[in-house]
Amino acid sequence: MTKITMTVNGKAASADVSDNTLLVEYIREHLRLTGTHVGCDTSQCGACVVHVNGQAMKSCTMLAAAAEGAEVTTVEGLAASKDDLHPMQLAFKENHGLQCGFCTPGMIMTATDMVKRYQEAGKELTEDAIRHELEGNICRCTGYHNIVKSIQDGASKMTTA
Amino acid sequence: MNHMKPTPHDAAPLHVTGAARYIDDIPMPKNALSLAFGLSDVAHGKITAMDLDAVRSADGVVAVITADDLPASNDVSPSVHDEPMLANGTVHYIGQPIFLVIADTHLNARKAARMGKVEIQPLPAILTIDQAIAADSKFEDPIRFLKGEPDSAMKSAPHQISGSIEIGGQEHFYLEGQAASALPQENGDMLVHSSTQHPTEVQHKVAESLGLPFNAVRVETRRMGGGFGGKESQANALACACAVAARITNRPCKMRYDRDDDMMITGKRHDFRINYQVGFDDDGTLQSVMMEHFVRCGWAQDLSLPVADRAMLHSDNAYHLPHAKIISHRLKTNTQSATAYRGFGGPQGVVAIERVIDEVAHYLGRDPLEIRRANFYENGQTTPYHMTIEDSVIAPLVDQLAKASDYANRRLAIESENRANPDAILKRGIALTPVKFGISFTLTHLNQAGALVHIYADGSVHLNHGGTEMGQGLFTKVAQVAAHEFGLPLDMIKITASDTAKVPNTSATAASSGSDLNGMAVRDACHTLKGRIAAFFAIHFETDAAVEFVDGMVRAGSHEMTFADAASLAYQNRISLSATGFYATPKIKWDRMAGRGRPFFYFAYGAAVTEVVVDTLTGENRILRTDILHDVGASLNPAIDIGQIEGGYVQGAGWLTTEELVWDDKGNLRTHAPSTYKIPACSDRPRVFNVELFDNENAEDTIYRSKAVGEPPFMLGISAFHALSHAVGYAGASDIYPNLNAPATPEELLRAVYRNADGTDAF
Numbered sequence: 001m002t003k004i005t006m007t008v009n010g011k012a013a014s015a016d017v018s019d020n021t022l023l024v025e026y027i028r029e030h031l032r033l034t035g036t037h038v039g040c041d042t043s044q045c046g047a048c049v050v051h052v053n054g055q056a057m058k059s060c061t062m063l064a065a066a067a068e069g070a071e072v073t074t075v076e077g078l079a080a081s082k083d084d085l086h087p088m089q090l091a092f093k094e095n096h097g098l099q100c101g102f103c104t105p106g107m108i109m110t111a112t113d114m115v116k117r118y119q120e121a122g123k124e125l126t127e128d129a130i131r132h133e134l135e136g137n138i139c140r141c142t143g144y145h146n147i148v149k150s151i152q153d154g155a156s157k158m159t160t161a
Numbered sequence: 162m163n164h165m166k167p168t169p170h171d172a173a174p175l176h177v178t179g180a181a182r183y184i185d186d187i188p189m190p191k192n193a194l195s196l197a198f199g200l201s202d203v204a205h206g207k208i209t210a211m212d213l214d215a216v217r218s219a220d221g222v223v224a225v226i227t228a229d230d231l232p233a234s235n236d237v238s239p240s241v242h243d244e245p246m247l248a249n250g251t252v253h254y255i256g257q258p259i260f261l262v263i264a265d266t267h268l269n270a271r272k273a274a275r276m277g278k279v280e281i282q283p284l285p286a287i288l289t290i291d292q293a294i295a296a297d298s299k300f301e302d303p304i305r306f307l308k309g310e311p312d313s314a315m316k317s318a319p320h321q322i323s324g325s326i327e328i329g330g331q332e333h334f335y336l337e338g339q340a341a342s343a344l345p346q347e348n349g350d351m352l353v354h355s356s357t358q359h360p361t362e363v364q365h366k367v368a369e370s371l372g373l374p375f376n377a378v379r380v381e382t383r384r385m386g387g388g389f390g391g392k393e394s395q396a397n398a399l400a401c402a403c404a405v406a407a408r409i410t411n412r413p414c415k416m417r418y419d420r421d422d423d424m425m426i427t428g429k430r431h432d433f434r435i436n437y438q439v440g441f442d443d444d445g446t447l448q449s450v451m452m453e454h455f456v457r458c459g460w461a462q463d464l465s466l467p468v469a470d471r472a473m474l475h476s477d478n479a480y481h482l483p484h485a486k487i488i489s490h491r492l493k494t495n496t497q498s499a500t501a502y503r504g505f506g507g508p509q510g511v512v513a514i515e516r517v518i519d520e521v522a523h524y525l526g527r528d529p530l531e532i533r534r535a536n537f538y539e540n541g542q543t544t545p546y547h548m549t550i551e552d553s554v555i556a557p558l559v560d561q562l563a564k565a566s567d568y569a570n571r572r573l574a575i576e577s578e579n580r581a582n583p584d585a586i587l588k589r590g591i592a593l594t595p596v597k598f599g600i601s602f603t604l605t606h607l608n609q610a611g612a613l614v615h616i617y618a619d620g621s622v623h624l625n626h627g628g629t630e631m632g633q634g635l636f637t638k639v640a641q642v643a644a645h646e647f648g649l650p651l652d653m654i655k656i657t658a659s660d661t662a663k664v665p666n667t668s669a670t671a672a673s674s675g676s677d678l679n680g681m682a683v684r685d686a687c688h689t690l691k692g693r694i695a696a697f698f699a700i701h702f703e704t705d706a707a708v709e710f711v712d713g714m715v716r717a718g719s720h721e722m723t724f725a726d727a728a729s730l731a732y733q734n735r736i737s738l739s740a741t742g743f744y745a746t747p748k749i750k751w752d753r754m755a756g757r758g759r760p761f762f763y764f765a766y767g768a769a770v771t772e773v774v775v776d777t778l779t780g781e782n783r784i785l786r787t788d789i790l791h792d793v794g795a796s797l798n799p800a801i802d803i804g805q806i807e808g809g810y811v812q813g814a815g816w817l818t819t820e821e822l823v824w825d826d827k828g829n830l831r832t833h834a835p836s837t838y839k840i841p842a843c844s845d846r847p848r849v850f851n852v853e854l855f856d857n858e859n860a861e862d863t864i865y866r867s868k869a870v871g872e873p874p875f876m877l878g879i880s881a882f883h884a885l886s887h888a889v890g891y892a893g894a895s896d897i898y899p900n901l902n903a904p905a906t907p908e909e910l911l912r913a914v915y916r917n918a919d920g921t922d923a924f
């Protein structure tokens with residue numbers, strides 16, 4: 001057992017967990033934040049992406065203990081308030097960037113991280129760049145067309161936001 | 162004409178915030194348990210000893226169950242009761258569940274499941290199509306369709322070609338793995354949550370496994386994280402395991418397959434070998450076509466017979482075959498039991514006839530599109546199963562697409578570039594392929610649906626029907642029907658989970674039929690309710706004016722009130738505001754043994770042009786551009802339909818290019834994770850992707866004259882396969898047909914590039 005303490009979606013969270021508890025397990029089972037999904041269990045599909053200290057991470061391949069002291073954001077904590085949507089969430093909704101929705105939280109977390117990185121580096125987030133950046137996120141339903149559209153739309157709103 | 166708007170998916174706000182619940186997200190009581198199966202590591206053999214002590218004493222384990230411990234039936238088959246949930250003395254494939262571990266957590270259950278010591282005396286395993294043919298291992302005698310005089314027409318045709326194509330299977334990789342839970346109720350009843358396309362079948366199988374009548378089991382399914390046919394029958398095992406474990410422990414139980422287990426245990430798309438022989442004239446007009454299908458069905462029958470039937474039923478695709486003979490062998494092998502997968506055998510049938518057309522074009526030195534056009538159905542012609550085609554739009558649809566995509570000029574440009582630069586490493590290719598797909602379950606009685614609609618006294622509407630939501634937008638479309646009928650905004654309609662207690666005896670949400678069947682059933686229920694309100698208005702207001710439901714108002718002549726007021730008034734006057742609806746597809750009739758009848762209510766049509774580039778040194782390739790024109794009749798929701806087309810195309814192209822299942826010579830599936838099995842990624846989608854809906858109305862009286870859309874676009878991906886064939890055709894010995902097998906992986910493309918001049922493999 002290890003005692004872990006971290007900030008999840010702005011709130012302090014701590015618990016005693018067994019040493020091999022994965023971050024995704026902690027988020028889903030202990031904190032009951034079930035928007036972070038498990039698609040492949042093996043770091044391939046991206047359904048489990050969350051932000052750890054502002055960086056996109058696959059929470060199925062990270063121990064909860066490794067996030068000790070970290071700031072963790074899940075899809076539930078992305079929007080400014082409960083009744084609000086983050087511009088990227090809005091973009092996925094309006095651009096039909098989802099079908100079954102299982103990949104969606106991971107896609108949105110990957111997308112917001114990528115837009116932020118590009119904006120901070122002053123680089124243009126081209127369609128090619130989005131393709132490349134999404135290598136680690138699988139969607140089996142949409143064929144990605146509307147996902148790319150959503151990210152482009154979300155990115156433009158994140159600039160103006 | 163469109164009645165309907167491109168409204169976003171009803172659950173979109175939930176999905177983008179992570180609030181949408183899948184099975185694994187539903188809160189379970191504190192004392193809930195988790196399950197995992199212990200699996201066979203032998204493809205065929207007798208279980209001689211089982212030592213499960215280590216499993217029983219592993220951390221967190223509450224109980225371990227074998228076939229002997231089951232309270233009632235040990236069967237999860239959707240068809241002929243040949244699929245024990247837990248192996249019964251004999252194992253039939255690597256990955257078959259042998260025992261069930263019940264533990265406190267998912268991880269503990271999985272760990273313990275690896276600790277079983279099962280001794281298995283191997284028996285000869287039949288793994289491949291060749292082995293199955295040699296051993297005559299099959300599920301039924303060959304089925305044949307016969308039209309005209311194929312043998313004599315073949316002989317008298319000016320040209321003949323024969324050949325063979327291997328077509329690989331496909332892993333569904335629904336992003337949400339299989340999952341179910343069971344909560345024991347009073348009096349032995351069971352409440353089951355299942356990620357299934359077929360709640361009614363789960364209800365039946367769970368009831369059988371508990372020895373209860375159907376009415377003691379209730380199954381609820383709000384949504385799946387993808388299904389694609391993989392949750393039509395494959396969900397049964399988990400639901401039954403949960404129910405049995407819940408019965409034995411009297412505690413709630415949940416099971417989700419780890420992805421690895423999911424890929425090892427569950428069935429996939431059937432792989433096929435299709436041998437063909439074709440007779441044609443100088444213009445490429447087909448005179449006689451003979452096909453022989455060898456279908457690898459796996460160890461249990463599951464849905465293999467209707468899958469193999471549908472492959473036969475699509476061996477014409479969009480082409481008139483004046484004389485035809487189609488034979489199908491349903492082979493039994495010691496591999497996962499192949500199951501439903503988007504298209505349900507249809508795509509394999511279509512791939513074969515498209516190969517035939519392409520090879521005829523190559524033989525005659527013509528553009529394959531010319532040969533396709535020369536053979537398109539005209540209305541009034543009959544299929545190899547003697548159904549008259551009445552609704553074909555394939556010729557005008559293809560004309561429109563060829564023009565819009567500038568197919569002819571692009572093909573000329575690619576051909577002259579390839580000819581001018583024979584040594585270029587990068588070769589481009591382009592192809593246009595059509596699809597015609599039959600809509601209806603071929604098992605005629607499945608073509609029925611029910612609905613339940615309540616209007617509450619405040620005017621809000623509760624909607625339920627027999628279909629399930631797996632991301633295809635069915636719930637949105639059906640809610641649009643109800644909103645349209647009542648003249649209400651969509652947010653007045655509450656969409657609720659599929660529930661065997663609300664609408665009974667449902668069919669699987671499959672065969673693309675979801676909105677056709679359930680949309681009509683919901684409309685029927687709405688008509689009943691509107692009829693009652695109208696009759697009440699006529700008496701109450703003493704008017705014979707027609708009653709209209711528009712813009713949130715109910716109007717009869719000069720009498721007008723909001724829908725909410727009308728509901729309240731009707732309630733106070735003791736009018737029933739709850740109704741069921743029902744629909745049974747008309748006109749269809751099918752005799753599968755004779756290969757005759759009208760199995761389909763109508764056909765959906767479409768076509769795609771794909772351009773690719775291949776690196777002939779590595780086999781690496783890219784889809785550069787895809788143009789699609791697809792017929793969904795009068796769309797119920799253009800945004801959802803276009804999404805289905807885009808997703809279907811990419812999944813279809815994935816099947817024929819990157820997605821390769823590999824079993825070793827022991828029958829062990831070696832591609833059991835996305836690290837070794839290549840699902841299309843974002844970078845694999847076409848660089849340019851233009852998708853349009855064809856302006857059409859269903860000739861048959863379907864819901865607002867729309868057409869089904871789930872499966873047909875999957876086959877548009879075949880154009881990518883033919884574009885690759887076109888490209889590598891210029892790279893190898895150029896007068897030899899590339900003869901690609903599917904999937905056209907880089908290895909397969911290189912095989913075609915480096916073939917010897919006599920057509921044999923160079924390495």
Ligand code: FES
Binds near residue numbers: 038
């Ligand atoms: S579940 Fe973490 S990457 Fe798939």
Ligand code: FES
Binds near residue numbers: 099100138139141142
């Ligand atoms: S929407 Fe289903 S996996 Fe992406």
